[in-house]
Amino acid sequence: MYDPSEPRICHIDMDSYFVSTEILRYPDLKGVAAVVGGGSQHQPKVMADGTRQYARLKDYVGRGVVTTSTYEARALGVFSGMGLMKSAKLAPEAVLLPTDFQRYKHYSVLFKNAVRSIAPTIQDVGIDEIYVDLNGIPDDVRTIAQSIKDAVREATEGLTCSIGLAQSKLVAKIASDLQKPNGLTIVPASAIPDIIWPLAVGKVNGIGPKASSKLNTLGIMTIGDLAKANPALLQETFGRTYSEWLLRAAHGIDRRPVTTERESKSMSRETTFDRDLHPKGDRERLGEIFTRLCIQVSEDLKRKGYVGRTVGIKLRFHDFQTVTRDYTVPEVSDDPVVIRRAATECLRRVKLDKRIRLLGVRVSTLERKDPAQMRAPRQTDLFDSV
Ligand SMILES: [Mg+2]
Structure with a gap:
């Protein structure tokens, strides 16, 4: 049933996207610590008996970075953006797969079209993430979210996504990250203190590493600390515009609409x-x-x-x-x-x-x-x- 009080701004993020699309073609890597990165080198070799032999992180020499890692690799401390040689120290035996952007673009189109078939108001924000406005769709948000997940899985040969639902894009984006993979996290405004406030300030999209560490030196570690921070103190450190934005963000206030057209491509x-x-x-x-x-x-x-x-x-x-x-x-x-x-x-x-x-x-x-x-x-x- 449609309930107008439910949060209807949705952020959808594909789970460990690049490496998941690779696992579709290399199913033997399911459950294995693996990363994508380092350009097109290190293609898997097909052996005489039909099995594949993969490069390992320890084989890599160069300045490439991890673009995505499986959850198994993340458990070893290997995350996207990390240098491949550095991650080899943490997980030398992790499988290294070459990047194949044609493939990621292909599945990206499939994923976005699948969502669009259910909820047409989509803002494209990256190869593997979108905002969706669910207003006007006659169903409760849990049902819509489940239909979206099913449609995405169906269209992409089994890829999963995580969905965050809130009253603003800012909170929806934080929410989609809370129960990965294959998560669905609904954060109504009334739940922001319980769900959002315990998180580190850096979880807010717009509080980068520099702003985070400045906030930390002020003793502001969590989003809740920020919500309760002294506005004058913030203003002294960050200036008026950003300090006001910080306080609004901490309270989950973000009035940016889901915009379907890019202003500039x-x-x-x-x-x-x-x-x-x-x-x-x-x-x-x-x-x-x-x-x-x-x-x-x-x-x-x-x-x-x-x-x-x-x-x-x-x-x-x-x-x-x-x-x-x-x-x-x-x-x-x-x-x-x-x-x-x-x-x-x-x-x-x-x-x-x-x-x-x-x-x-x-x-x-x-x-x-x-x-x-x-x-x-x-x-x-x-x-x-x-
Ligand atoms: Mg993703």
């Missing part, structure tokens, strides 16, 4: 060279141009107040063959260093054996930059870290 910069450049012979010059494009895209994003999650490159060779590659970073960013690193990951997946006439860098899956990220512009030395 992507931002990109590209350049055609005056002469075709050789990937080896002109390596240094290409590197400089590549860096400059990343800085320009980063500046475009900052000027317009966006952060993005997907970094893509475009290469056109002298024979006009054009290739594109995408890489999704664990956290939205406008940081030129993050963009450059992700673009480098993309580049690793291109066979560079011909002269190049055009190079482009794009950031997509954009979101409006939130106040926390606006507070702490990161001073980085780009040339140190690329």
Whole structure:
């Protein structure tokens, strides 16, 4: 039955998404500590007897990061965003799988279409997550959520998602993370003190590591501490705009609607060279141009107040063959260093054996930059870290 008092803003997040789509084709990895990362190297080998042999984390050498880990790998301390070589110290025997973005995009479309068949008001916020407004759907939210899960599982050959339901996007997003995998967490406004307040402040999307540690030094560890914090003290540390936002966030107040249209889909910069450049012979010059494009895209994003999650490159060779590659970073960013690193990951997946006439860098899956990220512009030395 439809009950208008039920929370109807929904956040849906696919469970350990990349690695789960890999397990669909490698079912022998079910229940195994495994990660996806490190570009397209380390393809599984099929042995004479038909069994597969996988690379292990300890085999990896390079600067790649974990894009997703199975829950078994997380139990060993291996999480997305962690360097692969660092995670090898924690879980040397964990299986390492190459990234296959075509595959993740394919299942992403299936997942989103499945949800759309039940609840059409969807805001796309990433390859594996969406907000959905369930207002106007004539059923109770538990029933709708269950139909969504069933539809997603059916459409994706068995992938699971976790659902958070609340009166705001901010609380729904926290809620979807509370009972992973295959969770359903409903947090009506009246339950915020019980369910949300005991959590660490960093669980709020918009309170990043820097703001978290500042809050911690003020003795504010949990979202509940923040809700009860002295507004004057917060304002002294964070300025008026962000401190007011922090207090609203702690009380679960967030009036942003689920918006079905993106204001802006992507931002990109590209350049055609005056002469075709050789990937080896002109390596240094290409590197400089590549860096400059990343800085320009980063500046475009900052000027317009966006952060993005997907970094893509475009290469056109002298024979006009054009290739594109995408890489999704664990956290939205406008940081030129993050963009450059992700673009480098993309580049690793291109066979560079011909002269190049055009190079482009794009950031997509954009979101409006939130106040926390606006507070702490990161001073980085780009040339140190690329
Ligand atoms: Mg996910």
